[in-house]
Amino acid sequence: SSDVVVVGGGVIGLSTAYHLNELGFHNVIVIERDEITSGTTWHTNGLVWRLRPSETDITLLSRTHELTLLSRRGVEATGWINNGGLFLAHNSQRMQEYQRLHGLSKYYGIESHILDRKQTIALLDPLIDEKTSDLTGGLYSPNDGFVDPHMYCSALIKGGNVQVFSKCRLIGINTIDGFRRRKVNRVSVEYEGEVRDINTHCVVNCSGVWAPIVAKLAGIANIPQEAMEHSYVITEAIDGVKHNKTPNIRDHDLSIAFRVSGQSLCIGGYESDPVLISHKVHTLQPFGLFELNWDKFGVNLENSVKLMPIIGKTGIKATTCGPESFTPDHKPLVGEDPEVRGFFHASAFNSFGISLSGGIGYQMAKWLTTGAPEI
Structure with missing residues (x-):
C-alpha cells in the first residue's frame, strides 16, 4: 500500500514526491514506465526564470530557484548555471510592461534591472549589431539560469529520499463509489514480469503528454491538453559567447528564446502552426524524438537572424524536436479531478515544466497533505 502513488x-x-517527503509523508512511491526523465523532461533546455507577469507564477518560480541550489545543502549537484536572464524590448509598449514587472520584482525581493538600449546591446556583445538593431532596452534578472534536467531530477531523488520504481508500467486504476463521485481505491502495475496491486487512495498524474492515457485508466474520458511537436536547435560555436556569462534571452515580440550551450546558442520558440500529435501519443517511445520540421521551425530561425545577424553566418550542429503538452489557456493542468476523488492532475506545462517544477511540486504536496494549496 502507499499513501500516494505518483505516476511519472x-x-x-x-518534485511532488520530494516535497511530500519534506512535509513528512514518507509512504510515497513514484512509478515510471521506463527511466527517470525519459518522457519529456530529458530533452528540455532547463531554463529557470525568476520573473513572470503573474504573482502566482513568481511564487512558483521562486521555489524552483531554491531547489536549483540543493547542492549548497550537501545534496547532489543540479547542474545549475547562474548566467542571468534578459527580456528584450523592441518598442515603448514592451518597455512599459517590463517597468511594471520590475516593480513587481521589487515587491517580491527579486533583483532585476531596467536596461536602456546601449546597456542591453553591451550585455549581449557580440550577438547584437548596434548599427541595425531596433532594440529599445530590456529587463535583466541576474539570478536566472538553467539546470541539467537529469542532474536536477537525480538531486530531487537523493535530497528527498524518493522511492522510484523504474520499468514499472501502470495498467489499471481501480475506483469505487463514494459520496457524490467515485474515488481512487487501488492501482495495478506490471513490474518485474508480474502484475501487482497497490492499495492507495491518492494518485497524482504527472505523466506529461501521456496524461490523457493515464486519466482514462481512472475512467476520465478527456482532459484539456494537446500534445505537439516542440523544437530547438543548437548553433556552432560563436566567438564571444560564454557558458556562464551570456544570459538566457527571451524576446516576447519575436516569440523566441535563447540559452547558452558552451560557446553555442540553443535557439527555441513557440511554433505558430505546430504539428499536433495527440492522436499518436500511445506510439511514442521513451527518449523518443522526431525529425525537425524546418518549414515549421523556419520562422523562429528567421526571427533569430533578424535579432542577431551573426546567427545567419553560423552553422547548426544539433536539432531537437520532441513531444510537449499544451493547454488552451497556456496554464498547466493542476488539481483534483472533479469526477474522481483522490485523482490529481499535474500535467501540460506548456514547455515551462522545469521553471515551474519546484513551485508546483510544493503546492501539490500541500494540497495532498492539508487539502488545499497555499496560493
Whole structure:
C-alpha cells in the first residue's frame, strides 16, 4: 500500500514526491514506465526564470530557484548555471510592461534591472549589431539560469529520499463509489514480469503528454491538453559567447528564446502552426524524438537572424524536436479531478515544466497533505 502513488518519473513527479517527503509523508512511491526523465523532461533546455507577469507564477518560480541550489545543502549537484536572464524590448509598449514587472520584482525581493538600449546591446556583445538593431532596452534578472534536467531530477531523488520504481508500467486504476463521485481505491502495475496491486487512495498524474492515457485508466474520458511537436536547435560555436556569462534571452515580440550551450546558442520558440500529435501519443517511445520540421521551425530561425545577424553566418550542429503538452489557456493542468476523488492532475506545462517544477511540486504536496494549496 502507499499513501500516494505518483505516476511519472519526470521533473514534476519527482518534485511532488520530494516535497511530500519534506512535509513528512514518507509512504510515497513514484512509478515510471521506463527511466527517470525519459518522457519529456530529458530533452528540455532547463531554463529557470525568476520573473513572470503573474504573482502566482513568481511564487512558483521562486521555489524552483531554491531547489536549483540543493547542492549548497550537501545534496547532489543540479547542474545549475547562474548566467542571468534578459527580456528584450523592441518598442515603448514592451518597455512599459517590463517597468511594471520590475516593480513587481521589487515587491517580491527579486533583483532585476531596467536596461536602456546601449546597456542591453553591451550585455549581449557580440550577438547584437548596434548599427541595425531596433532594440529599445530590456529587463535583466541576474539570478536566472538553467539546470541539467537529469542532474536536477537525480538531486530531487537523493535530497528527498524518493522511492522510484523504474520499468514499472501502470495498467489499471481501480475506483469505487463514494459520496457524490467515485474515488481512487487501488492501482495495478506490471513490474518485474508480474502484475501487482497497490492499495492507495491518492494518485497524482504527472505523466506529461501521456496524461490523457493515464486519466482514462481512472475512467476520465478527456482532459484539456494537446500534445505537439516542440523544437530547438543548437548553433556552432560563436566567438564571444560564454557558458556562464551570456544570459538566457527571451524576446516576447519575436516569440523566441535563447540559452547558452558552451560557446553555442540553443535557439527555441513557440511554433505558430505546430504539428499536433495527440492522436499518436500511445506510439511514442521513451527518449523518443522526431525529425525537425524546418518549414515549421523556419520562422523562429528567421526571427533569430533578424535579432542577431551573426546567427545567419553560423552553422547548426544539433536539432531537437520532441513531444510537449499544451493547454488552451497556456496554464498547466493542476488539481483534483472533479469526477474522481483522490485523482490529481499535474500535467501540460506548456514547455515551462522545469521553471515551474519546484513551485508546483510544493503546492501539490500541500494540497495532498492539508487539502488545499497555499496560493
